[in-house]
Amino acid sequence: MKRNFDLVIFDCDGVLMDSEKVSARVVAADMTEHGVPITPEAAMARFVGMSLKHMKPLIEAERGAPLPADWNARMIQKIALAMSHEVTEIPGARAVLESLDREGIPWRIASNSADAEMDAKFTRTGFLAITEGRTHSAPRLFAQGGQPKPAPDVFLDAARAQGVPPHRCVVIEDSAPGVAGAVAAGMTCYGFAPHGEGSTLLAAGATGIIRTLDAVPALLDARVAA
Structure with missing residues (x-):
């Protein structure tokens, strides 16, 4: 498809x-x-x-x-x-990850958080089994000269690990530094704004705004304009 x-x-x-x-x-x-x-x-x-x-x-x-x-x-x-x-999960988080897995659509996580922080979050919420091996931490890249968002480094690291060129990646971000980093990486970025207008995300370069995570799979549909 x-x-x-x-x-x-x-x-x-x-x-x-x-x-x-x-x-x-x-x-x-x-x-x-x-x-x-x-x-x-x-x-x-x-x-x-x-x-x-x-x-x-x-x-x-x-x-x-x-x-x-x-x-x-x-x-x-x-x-x-x-x-x-x-910590608790954002509503719909597990459902969207499991939905992408069922459809055979690769996904990864790119964060400014350290690995220890992500491990604590995913252990607490029961996500560790599905996120293991798919996380990318900006602090993990510091020893190699990498920088945190709004630099593109952690996004590019995720794309390289999956073997996907940046222009074929879509990023879901809720902060202006994250959006800026995704855009700098040459990726399409949608702002996630469940409780606001998302104007700061659009100003940072987001292509559009989604309000719920169940909107993510539709972004991959070739019939929907990217």
Whole structure:
């Protein structure tokens, strides 16, 4: 069957896992502890889709002093612990992944989260068996010179692993940095905005907006304009 795309690449946080509020609360608590008081709501609005690597210099600038040298590693541990107790799946996440598997449509996950964080999320929600071997973590690429979203590196890593050229990939993203990274990779990106208009995602380069994950399979239909 002819399709618009040969690979679906999902973001993790806010697309498959309802994890962004959990992360925001951990980040807000840590910032407050380090002398930069902020609410979880404000932390989420400010840092959604951003990697710890990019967050650190912003927090240090506001704090007027460096954070501890092991801040990134400690934050990964804190976030992973919180995820292991609290994270839930986005409605329809398991169903869409299983639907793609039944149709023989390849999919992968490309995230700014560290592997330890994704493992905690997928273990908690029971996704580990189906996601194992299909995840791509931006921090995993740092040793090779890779950068987190909005750089395209983690998306290109996913495409290479599947052997699919970027222009045949479609990405599902819920943040502006993620959309920008997908577009920079030469991929088509749809913004996932279940609770808003998605204007920031469109401004970042999203081709369109979907409200529910069950809309994903239709994006691959060759009869539907990409």
